[in-house]
Amino acid sequence: MSGFDPQRTDIATHVSAELDPAERGRAFGRANRTELHAAFARYTTLFEALGGKTGLIAEWGERALAETAAWAPALAEEIAGMADGAGLDRWRLGALNGRTEVLAALAVTGEGECSTAVVLPRTGAPRTVQTWDWHDTFRDGMLLWSLEQGSGRRVHTFTEFGVVGKIGVTSTGLGVHFNVLRHASDHTGIGVPVHVVARRILDEADTVRDAVDLARSARLSASSVITVITFDGERAEAAGLELSPAGVAELPLDEDRVLVHTNHFLDPKLAEGEGTTAAVSSTYDRLPGLRDRIGAVDTADRTARARALHSHRDGGVPICAHADHALPAHLRWESLATISLDLGAGRLYAHEGGPCRVEQDGWQAAPPEPQGEIA
Missing domain, CATH: 1.10.10 (Arc Repressor Mutant, subunit A)
Incomplete structure (x- = not known):
């Protein structure tokens, strides 16, 4: 339906x-x-x-x-x-x-998409949030999709019509966030789609190690980072998986139990083949901007967590992006949605628009909840 x-x-x-x-x-x-x-x-x-x-x-x-x-x-x-x-x-x-x-x-360069922040508190469920930035003409293509697996596992994903998966969470306590990357090793010999990798992790992985093994088994022709988080009700784990045809790097939590990512490689070896420059992307400004806001992201209130990313270009850190309609459509970027995962409940929450539009009663859940139940 x-x-x-x-x-x-x-x-x-x-x-x-x-x-x-x-x-x-x-x-x-x-x-x-x-x-x-x-x-x-x-x-x-x-x-x-x-x-x-x-x-x-x-x-x-x-x-x-x-x-x-x-x-x-x-x-x-x-x-x-x-x-x-x-x-x-x-x-x-x-x-x-x-x-x-x-x-x-097609060797596309440009602004890129998405800013992700994950905090694992010493106790309790992980706290996650990301923007999904894409061309503003794709606003009507967004989808919240919930599906059943034969094993009884349920998968919920924020994706696009026709794309099997992107950002998501499972009923077994595993979640993924998703950001695009560009690398010198990207090539025309089309490999396993990175969106398929994200979905298979949601379908099959139970641990961060399972996700790493799956990602490393795929022949890739393009790059992305999949941030994988797990929570069993007591213990949480997370890692950033930087995918590229040159290899898959595993980024651990920092000493504050934080993972942040925008649209450039953080693994030192893979960063040698970085395909994104500051001349075409705000990614290098957005990453420290995310780090500066981690204190505000570290809250159980998903609305406050999302609003922590309310920062525009005129303020120096364009985490919340808005389309410049003076540009042609294929060069315009906008934060079309803001997404947060509740790994304890196995639910994904998405809000139309960027962080500046997030309101307490504007969240949608996957799986769907009766009206009035979203807090």
């Missing part, structure tokens, strides 16, 4: 009860046919603006799906099912899931 309405300002929702991946995908595709066609149309416009021709995008989409089939067969079945249910060529869903790989193959 889909809660999408293009006139609404909140985030669309979908709940999948199907246990078979192919049937889950087909049911999703049938329920969200219009949204999936619109999602591919938006990405077609973006790819074309960045120099991607239809034939080349089709080839890369097919490769992304083939790489997924070899590394995560169940997710390839789910993606193919989405395409079939929506009446789309399967390569188009391959390109949606491989959108980071396509953009890396």
Whole structure:
């Protein structure tokens, strides 16, 4: 069932009860046919603006799906099912899931996306928050998706229509945040999509070590950082996994039990191949800005945690981004959503817009909660 309405300002929702991946995908595709066609149309416009021709995008989409089939067969079945249910060529869903790989193959540079902060208090559940920054023309593509696994595990993800996963949390107490990176080793030989890696971690990993092992088993052609957090009700762990074709680095918590990340590599070895510069990205300003706000992020109140990231370019640290409409659409960036994970309850909370728009009653939960229950 889909809660999408293009006139609404909140985030669309979908709940999948199907246990078979192919049937889950087909049911999703049938329920969200219009949204999936619109999602591919938006990405077609973006790819074309960045120099991607239809034939080349089709080839890369097919490769992304083939790489997924070899590394995560169940997710390839789910993606193919989405395409079939929506009446789309399967390569188009391959390109949606491989959108980071396509953009890396097109050698895209630019502002980048997302700022993540995680604090593990000495007692109690982890405290997490991130912005999801993307082109403002993609606002209608956001989705909160909850699904059941045959094992009884439930996965909840903030993602985009047609993309199997991004930021998420499981009923077993594992969560992931997600930021894009760019590396000199990124290449055109399309590998396993990083969004597929994030989803498989949500589907299968129980520990940070499980997530590291899964990430290192994938042949990658593009870069991202997946921040993995676990909580068993008493003990919490976290690590930042910097993914690149040159390797996967594991970033530990600092001495204050904090992890922050923006859009450049922090591992010293991988940083030698950094593909982002201060000339095109605010990432180098945003990272110390996040660190400066950790005291305010370290609170059980998710609204206060999100508001701690309320900082604009005119204040020197553009953590909360707003589109410059003097620029063409493919060069505009905006904080389209703010997300926080509740690992103790196995819930994901998302708020439409950046930190400056966050209000106590504006959060949406995955899985959905009855109106009035979000605190």
